[in-house]
Amino acid sequence: MDNRSEVRDFLISRRAKITPTQAGLPTTGGRRVAGLRRTEVAVLAGVSVEYYAKLERGALGGASASVLDSLARALQLDDAERAHLFHLAHAADGTSAGMRARVRPGRRWTPRPSLLWALDRFTAPALVRNGRMDLLATNPLGRAMHDALYATAPDPDEHPNFVRFTFLHQDAAREFYPDWDTAAGVAVAILRTEAGRDPHDKDLHDLVGELSTRSPDFARRWNSHDVRTHGAGTKRFHHRDVGDLDLAYESMDMVADPGLTLTLYAAEPHSATAHALDLLASWTAPEPTRRIHAPVEGTP
Template sequence: MSHNDDLRGFLRSRRARLRPEEIGLPSGTGDRRVKGLRREELAALAGVSVDYYVRLEQGRNLNPSDAVLDALARALRLDDAERAHLFDLARPAVTRRRAPRRPQRIAVATYQLMETLDGAASPALLLGRRMDVLAINRTARALIGDLHALPARERNYARFVILDENARELHADWATIGAETVAALRLYAGRHPDDPDLSALVGELSVRSEAFRRWWADHQVLARTSGTKRYRHPVVGELTLTYQALTLPDDAEQTLFVYTAAAGTPAHTALRLLAQWTAQPSGAIRERV
């Protein structure tokens, strides 16, 4: 994938999102030929020349300063994740971060934590680079399926959500979850544009899913920290869970997703049933090999 293309697409999509009336300009519906702001309007808001902004949006490797990027982020009304993504995309090639090729190792303490969460009937899923599934505890397997049982190249959460029919049935809000998953993958792509495994994943999903192609073209980005998900489980029925996304201290590219439900709720009872259903001797956490 072309980093310049990504920068161009991101800036255009954010510019198109802003309505003139949001910044005090007349909408000019009858004579406005572009969706959102014109380039000259955004340039004026950011305090840069129109020519400079045009060249930046065309991805001409201008190596803009942090001050210019900050001004653009404010003019485009970017949130924290979008701002970070803009900085990633605007970096010159020599400073881009390459994803290490060595396998990600999981700390013993992380395994112990995931097993402890099993005892609390809390599903836990550990994702690494590109949303590769690194480990999954028993309760999470009972909730979303045994992703570890998939062939090694298919143990990827984004691939599961987008392509697996079971994921469509499981997630009550599949379209929302799918779009958010793609937005999170976009954020990773901005940090690691030269990751060949990411390129292969995006290529496969683009070929096999029209929805993925549409969401990828939207250039949305999302930093997942917390939220809720609604499930339609074939055994315990419908349940709504909250999740927390925890970045691990030993590896900033390992994220532990922990799902919980308030005590006494139907969802909590459902999780307890799933935990009892899957109870087995220690060593039940499945890791990526």
């Protein structure tokens, strides 16, 4: 992905989201642009108009941390957007390669036995994914919960992908995600965040190209440049056998495997969802060999 274009489009999209009123600026005369003008962002960030215009043209390399912080405050970026701005700046400097562990060519990631033991000890659904939203490993209940996702994988031995499922298998995805619109937005925002964090990931580029070509809805959302982190919250799913599942989730980065995320789900005790999970678990026999997907080339 072209870094200058990414920087330009991200800054323009964030500037368009902030009104003068939100920024505490007076509104005078007619406005020909959505959101703030470049001059207004420059004033708020404490930089010259010429320098801000240079940044917005994509020349983010060399910008100091203090300038980036000022820019983030001026554009009222949230934590995920601020981190994305810094990732873009590091990519422009050519330093992003040192921010994450790089994988040697030909290396394949396979779940360690100890990781699978830990997943098995968790009685609610649990899974491991990468930044491209490939589903890499689950415990048995996680596998059963995501049965609809597995059913759409082109090859039984191939790892499913959440974003591909969401946009290219919409009938199944809209059943699985009762609030499909929110789920779709989150999936794209996570993928966009990963693109900023690891701009040289060829597999991610290929995935974005495929989805942009095959799904106009994905392309529209991708071009909005929204980003987000996915740490904790609640989600509703619909399982075709046990009905609606209202689950809390906690996601955490895996220190031993940079770039991978462990997500644990939990139901409120004694709730309808807890009973539904108990029912699903009673139908699920542990089959370790079925929940380790094909080794993923280029995954840490």
